[in-house]
Amino acid sequence: MVEVRRSISLFDVHDETLCGWGRTAPTRASVWEPRTLDGVSERLSRTSARGVIARGLGRSYGDAAQNAGGLVARMTRLDGIAALDEEAGLVTCEAGVSLDSLIRALVPMGWFPTVVPGTAYVTVGGAIASDVHGKYRHGSFCDAVTRMRVWTPARGIVTCSAEEDPDVFWATAGGMGLTGVVVDATLRLHRVQSALMRVDTERTSNLDGCMERMLGTDDRYRYSVAWIDCLASGKHLGRSVLTRGDHATLDDLAPHVRSRALTLPDGLRLSSPQWAPSGLLNPVTVRAFNEVWYRKAPRDERDRLQPLTGFFHPLDGVGGWNRIYGSRGFLQYQYLVPYGAENVVRTTLERLSAARCASFLAVLKRFEHANAGHLSFPAPGWTLALDIPVGRSGLGDLLDGIDRLVVDAGGRIYLTKDARTSPDLISEMYPRLDAWRAVRNALDPAAVLHSDLDRRLHLADTRLERTPR
């Protein structure tokens, strides 16, 4: 019989059942929380056969930061912000620092991260491993990383950038933690004059209108995003609320508040109930919410001033909002399709609407840029993200069908959000997978880096048997 207690039974680890933000498929692992950079190399080089993966604040929706039966290195105590180079607009910080802490430290000094995702509760290391993106169309997180240090099983700590060891850099950017453990990074910042956003909001009555507005006038804004009512159908299919904006300049502010322009308000923090029934978000409640949300949005409003956090991270104001989906949890389904494949977005909305599949948060964004990350998600095109509660029958087949459309259109699923796609499709979605595997195999020849996501999608596995369709 197998010994249940892990070989790693040192005092510095404890067992924990971990899941992603979607709260599906929890697994058990030994968790280690490094407090200083010193011990990281030494500790990570002696793991059990089930390996190790780094974890930050657990905001990946699926199983990316889980390692069943193995070791999980929770990096959140390595949260030092080392240096701000005001001259060059660069900040160097440890991998476990959250974007929330960074924003709170940097904004009063007139700086903001170049790219922020939809929540500030992610770590810098996690943001690199997922190459996260946000409402900014011209790049993703790693485009603004000028240098990072990564612990790798074969080479120990490697310093890399787009110029120095670019293969290691770009395999780690979006590499889901499977090339190494990011220990610190230097980020290029964006100059801001205030902690406020100047925001334009408009409603569009259907998907075509929304896409047309985004393509036509997005270039006036640094940031843009559309919320879509995915239960609307017929001529209202894809009706949406388009929110676009820029950092407010001093000139945008009333003279008497200019002296306080860079002050961040303390976020009013609400909390979700500890428990909610699994069926709370159903087609009826979501339809009602969507109706109100759509109607409450101004038809066309210009130049409203809004705090940064409300614009970038609206859900961060509600602690543990993932709990409202109940114990069954939820999926976040996010894909990218290139320009020209708008039909895939339309078909998705038609199928969801016809299946009365209630997505509470449906968000459409655009990208105009792809970086050199082998497994990086963004590329020129449209990206649709949907939150879908688990539990309705036929959901797996519905999403498998949409996956197929996405792949046929030359698109891909976002690995950081994924919890259910088929391993058979990954090499079609990520055509540079083999190049990534070559870099990974050189950095981790003994396969020490493991995650549940990797076990499920066989990212690192070159021997995967392909099944004919």
Next chain:
Amino acid sequence: MKDALGSPQSVLVLGGGSDIALATVRLFAARRTRTVVLAARDPGSLDTAATGIRAAGATTVEAVKFDATAFATHDRFVDDVWDRFGDFDLVLIAFGVLGDQTRCETDSAAAIEVIQTNFTGAASVAIPVAHRMLAQGHGTVVALSSIAAERARRSNFVYGSSKAGMDQFFQGLGDMLHGRGVHVMVVRPGFVRTKMTAGMQAAPFSTTPEAVADAIARGLERGKEKIWVPEPVRFIATVMHHIPRPLYRKLPL
């Protein structure tokens, strides 16, 4: 690794000849399951079954020898299959015998065989399986119980009591493993038309192996710990439970 919708990628079936188990793995293979190991007393008889599972989408299908009543071999058996095939996301405990009630009432050897297969055998193999799953940090055990486990009936109390023991054992095992990454689901079908029940008169709400398979997949998707198939037999079971003994023993059940 199982996905967010409870679909496993690798499955070990104990009782690989079971019609319900085969229908279930065919359904899984049409989704994400690629590795299926069928364990049975006579693995040579499973060629057709294996072909069907491959046709449904699995890439590795193997039949191995497993004897439910050879308790002493169970630890070794579990070690062997895990060493050969790696993690199992799901183990389906599907073996069982109906037995001949009339014979069981007079021949204790016949009764012991039913009880040792259905109850002792299931418990004996479930313990090493549970420990393998704890070590791998994840996994699902699906135990095929029966509506007969609800309350032993005069007409087949030997089978019923063996299933009752097994059913309770897996509920307890589920509680033991709760919160440790391993999930146990107990399945209580009503009358299922299979080779085990061939020739018997179908009870009301009788169902098919395919319907049970579908219910298992749906139960896993929703993280259920206990399911009845079809759903309404749950209410029949509740009624059965509350019928007074003097009446219950006379019912033609």
